[in-house]
Amino acid sequence: MDQFEPLLPSGSIGAGHIKGPPESLHLPWLPTSSLKQYTLVFPVTADSKICLGMKKRGFGAGRYNGFGGKVEPGETVFEAAKRELLEEANIVATKMPQCGRIRFAFENSPVLMDVYVYRVEEWEREPEETEEMLPKWYSMLPSDHPSSPSLPAIPFDNMWPDDDLWFRFFLAKKSFVGRVDFNKPAESDTEGKMEDGSMRKWWFADAPVELMQA
Numbered sequence: 254m255d256q257f258e259p260l261l262p263s264g265s266i267g268a269g270h271i272k273g274p275p276e277s278l279h280l281p282w283l284p285t286s287s288l289k290q291y292t293l294v295f296p297v298t299a300d301s302k303i304c305l306g307m308k309k310r311g312f313g314a315g316r317y318n319g320f321g322g323k324v325e326p327g328e329t330v331f332e333a334a335k336r337e338l339l340e341e342a343n344i345v346a347t348k349m350p351q352c353g354r355i356r357f358a359f360e361n362s363p364v365l366m367d368v369y370v371y372r373v374e375e376w377e378r379e380p381e382e383t384e385e386m387l388p389k390w391y392s393m394l395p396s397d398h399p400s401s402p403s404l405p406a407i408p409f410d411n412m413w414p415d416d417d418l419w420f421r422f423f424l425a426k427k428s429f430v431g432r433v434d435f436n437k438p439a440e441s442d443t444e445g446k447m448e449d450g451s452m453r454k455w456w457f458a459d460a461p462v463e464l465m466q467a
């Protein structure tokens with residue numbers, strides 16, 4: 254809550270709080286000295302399919318994720334989300350409501366990543382492989398659900414570790430805010446990639462999207 258107090262009027266946070274782990278609750282959030290805007294975009298269909306991309310290079314490579322990246326100078330967050338979707342999946346969003354906002358901090362990094370999450374409900378063309386992403390379709394419903402498309406389940410084991418915490422809001426069509434702090438990677442991790450650190454502390458809740466756009 255403390256992270257979003259400046260963004261959300263009091264009383265606007267919903268009942269669906271998730272926080273942890275228990276031993277982190279007394280820890281302060283990691284200190285950061287700058288905020289950088291990012292986008293994260295998930296194409297979804299009315300018949301419960303979701304398109305994820307295997308990131309082929311750079312930050313988060315080897316994981317399935319939505320499409321997105323940094324907001325460049327001179328563009329709005331929405332324009333950046335549209336541009337990244339076109340660059341990474343080769344589709345043009347025509348209906349793309351925002352559905353979340355998540356902040357990520359990493360031990361040893363001064364930057365607080367401020368990630369705006371969108372669901373793309375209508376678009377032109379079909380997702381295609383690009384230099385950055387390999388798109389693949391998944392079912393948003395449990396496999397035993399009568400309306401589940403015959404597609405694999407969302408591959409949480411091969412995604413960022415926090416995703417299965419906040420996807421419950423996304424899949425329930427509830428907008429959400431949250432924050433995750435990551436520890437630095439273990440010394441034994443010879444590559445020492447920032448994104449391989451374990452989750453140190455997190456907080457998520459549902460909140461109205463109109464109030465999180467500041």
Ligand SMILES: Nc1nc2c([nH]c(=O)n2[C@H]2C[C@H](O)[C@@H](COP(=O)(O)OP(=O)(O)OP(=O)(O)O)O2)c(=O)[nH]1
Pocket residue numbers: 291292293294311312313318319320321322323324357366368413414415416
């Ligand atoms: N699902 C999920 N996405 C995350 C997490 N952390 C995190 O940074 N992301 C997303 C936000 C952005 O969409 C993406 C990071 O942006 P990026 O480094 O690919 O940005 P970019 O494409 O502009 O970078 P580049 O062209 O310079 O390589 O990863 C997370 O924990 N879960």
